[in-house]
Amino acid sequence: MKNKNVSAKKAVDVIKNGDTIALCGFSLVGACEDIYTEVENRFLQTGSPRDLTILHAAGHSGRKDGIEHFAHEGLTKRVIGSHWGLAPKISEMITKNQLEAHCLSQGQLVHLFRDMAGGKPGTYSKVGLGTFLDPRQEGGRVNEKAKKTSSLVQVISINGEEYLFYNKVPIDVCIIRGTTADEYGNISFEEEALKLEALSVAQATKRFNGQVIVQVKNYVKGGSIPSKEVTIPGIYVDHVVITEDFTEKHRQTSSTSFNPAYTGTVKSVSSKMEPLPLSVRKVIGRRAALELFPEAIVNLGTGIPGDTIGPVSREEDILDQIYLTVESGAIGGVPLGGTDFGVVENPLAIIEHGYQFDYYAGRGVDITFMGAAEIDKQGNVNVSSFGNRTAGCGGFIDITQNARKVVFCSTFTAGGFMSEVKDGQLSIVEEGKFNKFIENVKQITFSGNIALQNKQEVLYVTERAVFQLTDAGVELIEIAPGVSVEKDILPYVDFELAVSSKLKVMEAAIFRDEPMNLAAQFFEEVDSVVEVAQL
Known part of the structure; x- marks a missing residue:
């Protein structure tokens, strides 16, 4: 299907109360500020969507943006992620038990996306044994509200050796970011500082028949992105949102609108x-x-x-x-x-x-x-x-x-x-x-x-x-x-x-x-x- 381009307001219509929303980012790399802001404003104005589960692999904020847009009691019911050191509002909500917080390791979360995409029930690893991720300690449940629920992690045995099993988390909607989209929804990442786990998140979302929303800077004629430069094929993409202001709403990093030295396109002079x-x-x-x-x-x-x-x-x-x-x-x-x-x-x-x-x-x-x-x-x-x-x-x-x-x-x-x-x-x-x-x-x-x-x-x-x-x-x-x-x-x-x-x-x-x-x-x-x- 061509012409997947929609406004942020229209894209957010697919998010329903109680949905699980997967985000893809690292600090502010990958932050979809147009879409996050629209979700936040809609909740503040109408009280909906509410009771969301936010699923993310890496710390995804720059102290005021990114995941911080979801830091409202009632908007977010549960968060499953690895790090909130740059998200003080979310961290405060965790401390105050205003949401249910599960902390899993970053590597296992990115592997979980990939394994869910392949139809598996979860991912397993020795990572986390002997730490607070181990269900014999805290099972990744880092506040009292989470401790009243079941751990997302189990201890299993394979060939007589212990492993931790990280259970699947079905996704309703994912919000991810690229640089350029064509009319078929193909996405390239040429000005993004990192590739991250965007492809796995999109595939995992489709595995659960969810909706994939992608924010981009550019929108071009169908088929004009060279095939090898397509990071996310259009068959995985439902909606494309073109940023209204790439200098503020689609920053390459927290401190930079765009620097080609961060993509490897050019090499800066380090001697200076x-x-x-x-x-x-x-x-x-x-x-x-x-x-x-x-x-x-x-x-x-x-x-x-x-x-x-x-x-x-x-x-x-x-x-x-x-x-x-x-x-x-x-x-x-x-x-x-x-x-x-x-x-x-x-x-x-x-x-x-x-x-x-x-x-x-x-x-x-x-x-x-x-x-x-x-x-x-x-x-x-x-x-x-x-x-x-x-x-x-x-x-x-x-x-x-x-x-x-x-x-x-x-x-x-x-x-x-x-x-x-x-x-x-x-x-x-x-x-x-x-x-x-x-x-x-x-x-x-x-x-x-x-x-x-x-x-x-x-x-x-x-x-x-x-x-x-x-x-x-x-x-x-x-x-x-x-x-x-x-x-x-x-x-x-x-x-x-x-x-x-x-x-x-x-x-x-x-x-x-x-x-x-x-x-x-x-x-x-x-x-x-x-x-x-x-x-």
Whole structure:
């Protein structure tokens, strides 16, 4: 059928009370602001549609747009997603039990879309065992309203081994985004920063006889999009909505209307980028970067890792010697941080979201760098729920349970912590109000026990100390120059901390303005490998 073009008002007519709506996005990449705004306005004006279930794989907001349009009591009854760290209104509704909240892992959600598209009853994986996703703990139910319902996750056994089974969630309507549509409804993604799981979401929706709505910037003659550039075939598409204002309602990222360097169409000149100023965050990123090696395949999490590892690698002139990846599907280049996390400048490749997680699940990542909110004596880490805030796990569990080495990057304490980095030393100016190394984490997002079973190497890097996971728990192995174990570390750890008999002082170069000369170390490693190969 030709001429699927409709207004946002007309497209939203297909959404009924109680429907399950699938969204596809990552931060504000993929956000269909024209359609989301129309749903929100219609509810506020008429009280309908209401009691929706919102299903989404990745964190989908920029603190005020994206999924935040659905943050109204009565409009949304249930949310099933992986992360709400950039969605403060949704997070508040979860805390106040104004909706039912199920947090599942990002990778399993994108695989669930794909498996539902193929007619399967769900997806199964070892991802989540031993964490709050495990139904023997919370089963992904992250507030009291959800805990009164059945978990969407079950424990199953295959050939005598335990797996988690993530049950199907039938979809009534999906809202996804592309760049250009033709009259047949074929969709291309040429100006989108990521491919995401849009194809799987559309196919999964059709599996349940649902309606597929796509927002685009351009509308062209039928058949004029080159066949290989069609990301979503028109046979999956019911309605096409052309954005009214692509600079505000169809932004490429939260901070950018459009930058061709984010699609790989052009390569920006990275040499003009200013080095990061020396700070505690950079110190953590620098120490973590010492774990890199030539040809390493790396994943970066949001926060300190996403904000520092890429820039530090560029400053040290080793960026071309490693492969940075982000779970969104981007490979190579320099990952962006903040509300643009998930996007990469000068990527070498951009693949679909689900295929990136296939590679991660197959232990393709040499090192992942992740943040940490709480760490306990067993080496468990919590990043998903702290204080009265529910952030969710994102792709954290998928990645950390399968990477060969896991490096957590975090300040040692939180809440007003201040320090000074100068002349190769660290001095504590004001200690944080909250300890991060505690007896038991509030919620297990990373299981130290599972990591030991998987024989993973695990480090916990802070500005003043480095710890490692051992069979006996967390052990202190390095301290910063200028720091005292008795004065600056032990009083702020809530459990009996093991201290290595081989305790070292962190390299002073980490705490100086000038580069650490990592490139020379990298080339030494490469030369030694070549020499061995020649022998």
